[in-house]
Amino acid sequence: MSILHPTYFPNIAFFTVFAQSDAITWEVHGNYQKQSFRNRTYICTDRGKYMLSIPISHLGNHNGKQLNQDVKIDNSYPWQRRHWRTLETAYRTSPFFEYYEDDIKPLYENEFEYLIDFNLKTIEIICDCLQIEIPSKRTEKFEHTPESDADFRYLANAKSNIQLEQENYVQVFGDRHGFLPNLSILDLLFNLGPSAAAYLKNTKLATSNA
Numbered sequence: 001m002s003i004l005h006p007t008y009f010p011n012i013a014f015f016t017v018f019a020q021s022d023a024i025t026w027e028v029h030g031n032y033q034k035q036s037f038r039n040r041t042y043i044c045t046d047r048g049k050y051m052l053s054i055p056i057s058h059l060g061n062h063n064g065k066q067l068n069q070d071v072k073i074d075n076s077y078p079w080q081r082r083h084w085r086t087l088e089t090a091y092r093t094s095p096f097f098e099y100y101e102d103d104i105k106p107l108y109e110n111e112f113e114y115l116i117d118f119n120l121k122t123i124e125i126i127c128d129c130l131q132i133e134i135p136s137k138r139t140e141k142f143e144h145t146p147e148s149d150a151d152f153r154y155l156a157n158a159k160s161n162i163q164l165e166q167e168n169y170v171q172v173f174g175d176r177h178g179f180l181p182n183l184s185i186l187d188l189l190f191n192l193g194p195s196a197a198a199y200l201k202n203t204k205l206a207t208s209n210a
Contacts, residue, residue: 003027003139003149005068005156006119007037008054009126009184012203013162017152019200024135027153028116029142032066037156039071039115041184045090048177052083052184056115071115084108087186094172096193100129104186126185130197163206169199 002021006028007014014037018024032038039054055074058066073079084105091097103125112118127134145151154160168179169192180187188196 001025001149002152003146004152005036005038006116006123007041007156008039008052008119009041009122009186011037011041011155011184012166012182012188012200013164013205014152014155015126015185015188015200016164016166016203016205017155019130019132019197021150024137025149026120026135026138027142028069028138029140030068032068032071033157036158038068038119040158041186043087043090043184043187044171044173044177044180045086046173046176048173049180049183050086050090052086053079054083054115054118055079069114069116072113073115073118075111075113080108080111091172091186091190094190097190099193100189103129126189129189130194132197165204165206167199167202 001023002017003025004014004017004027006026010018039056041052042049043052044050055077057072057074087104088097107118107122107125112121124134126132155162162182164182166181169188171177171179171187171191185196188199192199
């Protein structure tokens with residue numbers, strides 16, 4: 001059993017754990033951490049590595065803290081339209097963009113109130129595309145050191161130096177920027193299509209990361 005934070009179109013390290021675990025538990029408790037993959041993901045554009053960030057409403061309590069499950073998206077900003085346009089520009093010429101476009105585009109057309117619900121929906125869509133069953137189990141409380149789960153919650157920390165052994169695959173702008181590792185799962189999906197599932201099975205996450 002592995003425990004993971006739901007993040008925005010998670011990166012390849014996340015899905016490597018996901019694809020190789022017998023069971024997954026979603027961490028839905030604990031405090032929201034800024035500058036994390038909970039509301040951001042990285043793709044490859046003509047300018048190189050590029051961050052897509054979801055604006056959130058920072059309500060919080062008097063200590064400035066907010067539970068993960070209570071974080072709301074700031075939909076007053078047209079972030080969905082901008083994110084989709086960026087994805088179109090970056091991946092329109094990739095081998096499988098048009099194949100998955102109808103699955104992914106609705107995420108940017110329907111409004112979500114809570115960040116965690118949107119993140120879980122992005123993961124669900126990827127699971128459908130890769131024909132992987134999406135887990136439903138969630139944590140019942142926050143534990144600093146889970147007793148029964150392999151703790152991969154650190155993968156949500158954007159500042160973590162993740163050691164990932166992955167083979168290079170052809171990226172849209174690879175001739176311009178070289179191979180960019182551990183991008184959003186969207187980069188892998190649009191470039192490898194159905195083969196992405198097998199790729200994740202053969203990728204290794206160093207155990208020293210934790």
